Amino acid sequence: MIVLKNNQFIEREYATIDMEDRGHQFGDGVYEVIRVYEGRYFLLQDHLERLQYSLNETGINFNISEENVHDHLHQLIDLNDVEDGAIYIQITRGIAPRSHPFPKDTSPMVFAYPIKATSPTEAQSKGIKVILEEDFRWLRCDIKSLNLLGNVMTKQKAVEAGATEAIFYRDENHVTEGSSTNVFIVKDGTIYTHPADNYILNGINRRYLLYLAKELNIPYKETIFSINDLKQADEVFISSTTSEMLPVVNVDGEPVANNKPGPISKQLLETFFKYKDLNQIPTH
Known part of the structure; x- marks a missing residue:
């Protein structure tokens, strides 16, 4: 499996998460699950707009368009030959020493990868x-x-x-x-x-x-x-x-x-x- 980690595509075994990632410690992050049918995303733009809404509401400084997430997600299904399934994407506030207030200097962490999904x-x-x-x-x-x-x-x-x-x-x-x-x-x-x-x-x-x-x-x-x-x-x-x-x-x-x-x-x-x-x- 190929995983998207920030702007890089890597093998799953290298897709590690730092123990001080705020998503891991506080659930300080947001996510989407996007369905893929016949190798094509279903309602991708709606999912990306909702993801940006969640980012904005939680104050995570990340711009979906500027970070080219749309193109990265298309590359991800091609690299994994996803025909019928889904892509999970999460964006956390990033890595910082554990403290409740938002850290001042940290970079959001992005992970995305395919998951199984079939019509029930x-x-x-x-x-x-x-x-x-x-x-x-x-x-x-x-x-x-x-x-x-x-x-x-x-x-x-x-x-x-x-x-x-x-x-x-x-x-x-x-x-x-x-x-x-x-x-x-x-x-x-x-x-x-x-x-x-x-x-x-x-x-x-x-x-x-x-x-x-x-x-x-x-x-x-x-x-x-x-x-x-x-x-x-x-x-x-x-x-x-x-x-x-x-x-x-x-x-x-x-x-x-x-x-x-x-x-x-x-x-x-x-x-x-x-x-x-x-x-x-x-x-x-």
Whole structure:
């Protein structure tokens, strides 16, 4: 495997991380996972713009355009012959003696490398089970930071419960997102999903699915909904870069509708790959 470390392409065994890298010690960094289909990036520009947003919000002095990240990422999939998979990229504040305040003189550290990713076709066909968990994370979920301990702990609860995902709620009237996904419900032909604010990560596939809904003339609303709304929905589905879109057929042991993926979920899935060559989600 060839890894991108800063501006160099090196073999994996040489891609070491200093013990005083702030990403390692504080989770002081940000990241993206970008899907590759048939050797081409999917929605690369959207991912890079969100990465720059996360960098700006955390005060990490790194400019995606000036550092030529776009070209480096294209070289990376060519060097690794990635046809169907994903690229993980993280940028930390850099290496400095351990101290909480931002160091004055340090250079951000960049790592990028391919990871395995395939379309979860069986789960998309049959649907998945999810559990509900109280959202105890910080209030800047809009930043795609390396601080994922709350997400990891909650995902493990889902695994131990025999579920695919855990859906967070702040209180009974406020469902937010999944531990690694965005959440949608359907009621009376309309899609509902949480607004893109600080309580959720504005997922790239979340935005893409809303674009598809508009293309298909399916109405949608970005609004907060409750646990009861979730459990009484006609359909539920989740999305992320690696899971694409997954219909939910069971929530906390209770079936959703008839325990099968619903018609809107199916319609969106059937349309999902129509625009897989997109570099950026079009604006209407």
